[in-house]
Amino acid sequence: MKNYVSIGLLGLGTVGSGVVQLIKNHQEDLIHQVGCEVRVKSILVRDVEKDRDIQIGQTYLTTDANEVLQDPEIDIVVEVIGGVEEAREHIIQALEAKKHVVTANKDLIALHGPELQKKAIENNCDLFFEASVAGGVPILRGLSEGLSSDRIQKLMGIVNGTTNYILTKMDEDGLSYETALKEAQDLGFAEADPTADVEGLDAARKMAILARLAFHTNVELEDVEVSGISNVSVEDLNYGQKLGLKMKLIGHAHIDNQQLEVSVQPTFLAKSHPLAAVKNEYNAVYVNGEAVGETMFYGPGAGSLPTATAVMADVVAVVKNMRLGVNGKSVVAPRFERVLKTPDQRFGKHYFRLHLQDEVGAFSKITSLFNELDISFEQILQTPLSKDELAEIIIVTHRVSMESSQKALMELRDLPVVKEVISHYSVEGDVKK
Amino acid sequence: MKNYVSIGLLGLGTVGSGVVQLIKNHQEDLIHQVGCEVRVKSILVRDVEKDRDIQIGQTYLTTDANEVLQDPEIDIVVEVIGGVEEAREHIIQALEAKKHVVTANKDLIALHGPELQKKAIENNCDLFFEASVAGGVPILRGLSEGLSSDRIQKLMGIVNGTTNYILTKMDEDGLSYETALKEAQDLGFAEADPTADVEGLDAARKMAILARLAFHTNVELEDVEVSGISNVSVEDLNYGQKLGLKMKLIGHAHIDNQQLEVSVQPTFLAKSHPLAAVKNEYNAVYVNGEAVGETMFYGPGAGSLPTATAVMADVVAVVKNMRLGVNGKSVVAPRFERVLKTPDQRFGKHYFRLHLQDEVGAFSKITSLFNELDISFEQILQTPLSKDELAEIIIVTHRVSMESSQKALMELRDLPVVKEVISHYSVEGDVKK
CATH class of the missing domain: 3.30.70.260 (ACT domain)
Known part of the structure; x- marks a missing residue:
């Protein structure tokens, strides 16, 4: 066995650059944790010549996906290219070539997670996606390991930083929705086309992933009922203040008697609720377990290094499994038919x-x-x-x-x-x- | 290999009863997670005849520790008996008999953790202690796995529910320290002799455990500078309100340039700090990592079922390792000499x-x-x-x-x-x- 692990990166945008930076800066810590060096071998980019903030030799870069996916030296493929179809094909190809996969791609996992997990198990490969939900917050491991012995009954998440930033500014500074959105865009918290964020679609994808893991059932994206924040007015927030309530865009996932509901909607929280204190671009997931009661996981939902931290935690887990020879075994397969609640x-x-x-x-x-x-x-x-x-x-x-x-x-x-x-x-x- | 795992319990108090209850109520979920049944085989108690809230056949109970520690059928010993010397001897005996150990004993781990971990590694056994810090909050796994690729710089914890309850009541209801303590005692949140809690000793033990794990160095209990809350007055809390500050008993652990400080002291937090919103008997640990930035883990710090959840998460981890044949490998050994900061x-x-x-x-x-x-x-x-x-x-x-x-x-x-x-x-x- 070679005494290092080789990583192939698909994409060198915000998260990809963070991953390269973490591997470089924390190499010594990584070696201590996994017992061997972790090296980036090649990186798929669209344009090799492009000016980049990150210093990396052009010899690492390629525009040919096969140079990553077919390279027998590469052990782990890290997918941070985004989008759905292309990423899906790359990941299937990687798994079929017996490469472990770590992805930060919530759209892909929300839509095709179960299919890809099946493919991973068939190939004795790990497929991890901690970074797909709530960036730097280690919530997926929290659910599948930390709370492994409990039965989760209810999960509420502030899983979209853009909308939380906008609602915080509307609530605290009295800004209108439009002004707050503009401010978020100027600060880079919101995209030029903010639809996916403000209409709750991004949050819905994360809630589908969370609900699957929490309830051990195959929640589909279309099971998530969604409404966004574009109609929320400062007047309502002001009334909320008088009534002891804070408005947040909340992803809800409840289960009772194996019947579940998953939704994303602007929700008034009592000020005493732990999620009511989560401000600005921060994310948090509140978990209510039968035995443990109330817990909450809080942290940055996006950003280069926070998201890269989650990606690298997955890489560390893959490398540990490689060294123990137990890859492809930690996937939690769904075990219940999903039954959605009716309105009554x-x-x-x-x-x-x-x-x-x-x-x-x-x-x-x-x-x-x-x-x-x-x-x-x-x-x-x-x-x-x-x-x-x-x-x-x-x-x-x-x-x-x-x-x-x-x-x-x-x-x-x-x-x-x-x-x-x-x-x-x-x-x-x-x-x- | 037999198709079930046998557990021996040392102690059947609050946490022990919770463990028995969880194993009984969540058997099906456990089987799904670890692929085999988890059975309690025998339980060490002081008095077999004692009336107990929990229903358990007398045949399971024994007053002879050797019936647990020397039984070759028992795979995992769960130590929830408390105290230091007796528990330490039992655990050493269990590890020498090649039994994996899960303990909720913070006093023991704070004092003898490194020695016991060494013994565990020598015997290829797991020694896990998630429940020793912040009860149901999966903070130890959060640090060692969720944030595994990051470098932790600062950790602040509300790790004692009794003092947080007292300070919350003083702050919100204007109660004096004495009245709030009395109320906590009446509700069972504080013991008849509250010294270990109110003087910060309990929190200090947990901070030593957290700091070891976060900074990969052998912090000793006596490295933790401690002051408690018994002199905090309502007047100071009122001034805090005017200045935008909330008083909490905070465990601090910082590291700069490999020099560290660990303390427990009543601290005024800016109201915007995520820990400032943590009320009543709840615990939370705020973690600041070089790459991830600010994260926080929140939940119940004590109680029968929450603590049992953490114990059982450890049991699940041990059983998974048993089935993969990789026990005794996930211990993070200290890698730095501890150097304490000087006052300047x-x-x-x-x-x-x-x-x-x-x-x-x-x-x-x-x-x-x-x-x-x-x-x-x-x-x-x-x-x-x-x-x-x-x-x-x-x-x-x-x-x-x-x-x-x-x-x-x-x-x-x-x-x-x-x-x-x-x-x-x-x-x-x-x-x-």
Whole structure:
């Protein structure tokens, strides 16, 4: 056996450069951990001549994927090229050539994770993807090893840094959504086209990956119900402050009696909830286990070096397995059929903001509507509006089924005294008076 | 190979009962994870006849340690008996009989961890102790696997639930130290003799274990500088609120240029610090890595089932290693000589509260004292006291060496205009105005 491990990189962007930098700077620590040197042998790039921040000899670079994927000297392929189809083909080719694979690609794993894991097992290869969820936060190992003996019941995640940054700025500095988004773009926290982030699609991919691992079942991306933050207004955040609530884009994954729900939606959290204190671009995953109770994993969700740390933790795990001769054995195969909850099985608290005609008996029409649906109130806030003889009403309900809350929403919209239902959000946690 | 793994338990108290319960309730999940049944074979107790909350047949119980330690059928010994000497002898005997050991015993590991790890390696046995720090929080695996490729620079922990509960109650409900302690005792969060908790000794043991793992060096328990919370007053907590600071009992472990400091002390945290939001009996460990930046692991620090979850995660790891034939290989041996920082190499911000004669020029004597020591102020708060023509002054300094802050403290005490230095605490984090 040669006394070093060779790595082939697919991609040399933000994360790829971080990986090269970590291997260079932490070589001595790596040797101590895995007992041998870890070397980068070749790197697939689109343009060898391109100016790069990172210093690396051109001889390492290639535009031909086969020079990485077919090189018998390369033990581990690190995929940080992004995108879905090309990355998928590269990874399948790598696994078929008996190379272990580490990837940071959440889109790919969310869509094709189960297929790729099967391929990895068939070839006695490791396929690890710690960096695909919450960047530097070691949440996947936390779930599959740290909490291995427990039964996870509920998982809530702030797994998108862009939207958390925007909501923090709206909440703390009173910025509008548009201004906060612009600021995030200027700082490089949001892309020119922010759709995948602000509409919750990026978070949905991570939640699918997390839910699979937590519940041992094959959650598909389309099982995740998604709504984004582009309609969230500063007014709602201000009301939240009065009610002891903080708005976050939360990925939810719950399981009861082997029936599950997975969603991503703007959610009001009680200020006492551990996730309510997670600010700016930080990520965190809150895990509720039957035995352990409440735990939370917090850290940077993106960035070159944090994400590279997660990639390298996977590389270290692969090399340890190589030296022990046990690759391809730590994959957790799904063991349950996934059964999704129906709306009458999904329970939660809800926040409604509505404009009401400011006339005698108007409010009692609202209360009788909620009474009839058997929905009780946790908090109510009424403010007169200067214009149009309207009152603004905020209602926070106790826990009700999603079916009831949807019915309430429809009936409120039909009620003549209700001028408009301005907004409707989920609420999590207990507000102490 | 027999198709199940046998466990011998030393102790059937809070944690032991949790372990028995988890093995019973999660048997199916365990089988799926490790590929075979996990059975409790025998349990060492002091009194077989004692009434217990947990249902377990008397045939499992024994008062003879050798029935666990010498039974060739037992593969893994789980030590949850507590105490130091007896537990140490049992564990050595178990390792010499080639049994893997899982322990929740922080006192033992803090004092004899390195010796026991050596013994484990000699016998090709695993020795795991996840449950010894922060109960259900998988922090040891987080450090040694999740952040394996990074270089940890700083670690701050709320690793004692009792003191965190007391400080939370003092801060939020304005209770005195004595009343809050009484409440904690009534709720079972504090022991009848609370010394080990409130004086920081329990936290010091955990910090020694964490610092060893994070910095790859043999930190000894006596390297940890300790002060407790029994002198913390509600007045200081109230001033903290005005200054944007929260008091926590913080275990600190820093390393710069291979020189380290480890301490446990009541510390004012900026409210924006992730640890500042950790309330009641919860624990959390904040880890700052060179590449990953800020991460935090949060969860229950004690309790039967949370701690049992950590014990069982270790058992799962041992069984996986057994099936792969790789036990005794995942121990991280220390690789650096430990060098402790001297006081002039330790830097931090400081909070001073003092009573000053309310006379012309008094305050300028304070400022010139600090000027001469080259200490600048971050925040100052002056309040007249109704009695004795005194003023109460709070000073928060910028970062200075511990040597300078100690000198300032001594000189303040000697200054005739200073009636009394009431309190002095460390401060961490940036307070934003």
